[in-house]
Amino acid sequence: MTVRQPLPSDLFEELCPSSMVPFRFGDKWSALVIRCLEDGPRRFSELRVPLHRVTPKMLTQTLRGLERSGLVSRTAHADPALGVEYALTPLGRSLLKPMWALCDWAAEHWEELLEAHEAYEPRRLA
């Protein structure tokens, strides 16, 4: 039996930088958008295809959030016909690796997750 350290008195404070991650990527679309930009810049309408459940509003909102965090850049071409391109910044790219790790984990374990979910019964008294 190992000696257990007491828990820090305010983990929320202490892990703020990391709890910022779920804060920023925990929303419904951010992670998916990042993955859409994995192999090159994409245009607004191009992003809507694989995420066809997203409304333009939410996509804009998501993109703005990612821009604000410095993860995605937006380039409006002089020629409007060329559209607007979104791309990962180097910072955004650096997030890919840990994100893949999480995705791999999920891919490996999602059956277990599902099983657990179905096997679960609310609560047996006593």
Next chain:
Amino acid sequence: MTVRQPLPSDLFEELCPSSMVPFRFGDKWSALVIRCLEDGPRRFSELRVPLHRVTPKMLTQTLRGLERSGLVSRTAHADPALGVEYALTPLGRSLLKPMWALCDWAAEHWEELLEAHEAYEPRRLA
């Protein structure tokens, strides 16, 4: 310039197992709770200390969610004085590594994130 693959027609569908991750851990407390259980079982009240911004309701809700996913186990001792203990299941433990990766990323880059956040200005017209 590399050849860009067309994006899959429904990434939401395709990444469902992985988008399940933000779904399940994207909430405000799950990740933090998991980290609180890193080095051993903890009791309900013990968990409230480092997460003192959490209300009992939210903590219960979070723990139930993690239980339902098979990531956390709950043990009510026969002797009520011993309280109720929550612990990571093996599945829960297996999540630690990818989670650390993400935390490390955040720890490394949160200054950049903050800077980007402050430097950001809503949108320059034209």
Next chain:
DNA sequence: CAGAATCCGTTTAGATACTG
């Protein structure tokens, strides 16, 4: 094409008080 604006229902979170 790339959004912005508005409306509105749903979900989520927090405060507070109470219980076995």
Next chain:
DNA sequence: CAGTATCTAAACGGATTCTG
């Protein structure tokens, strides 16, 4: 100690409509 119950405020998400 380990929650539950209730209520309210705020955030989120989607549908729809409109514009440079």
